[in-house]
Amino acid sequence: MTLANRMLDPGIETVFLMADAQYSHISSSLLKQITPLANDIALGKFVPPAVVKALRAKLANA
Template sequence: MKSAVYPGSFDPITLGHLNIIKRAARIFDKVYVCVMKNSEKNPLFTREERVELIKRTVKNFPNVEVETAEGLLVSYCRERDASVIVKGLRAVSDFDWEFQMALANRKIDPAIDTLFLTASEKYTFLSSTVVKEMAKYGADLRDFVPREIIEDIVNKTRSKG
């Protein structure tokens, strides 16, 4: 069985993230969506809340599991017997950073490869940061995030604002 890990902060998950998950789920027998901490970001949702939001969004994908992890991504991959890290790319600027991370991960564990999936053209502009900014000003989020979680984003944005 070929397993992959799709890591990220997912604060919140967007339709762009969901597009990458759907495509990875067609390629691999098992996909672990791993909510990780990004020390450079100040999240809107806790990691546990993000896991719950993603679980609601991917509930119809039988080969997708959602978890959270601390520590090195390659250690998590080893624990799950996953030999591939899936990363979504929106622009060349994403590639610069992700390529460096892929090389570092390969240095730590040469048995783990990174697969880059380019974003669907309709999501190349989309990021969790954009979604949070739009939510703060009351924009319609239906074209940007899964419908199942719109109310959660609106409520969390209001409570933090």
């Protein structure tokens, strides 16, 4: 990613933030797959309550 950004514009600085180990396995694809199937308690094991609420709202509008 850093090299691609530098090729686009040498002035671009890239910052890489590591997730906490307990969340490192979570991806947006995983959340998209399990949101329709999981209850809020199960989703809460992967994301904070505010994100559960946002996922539910997005699913309701889809």
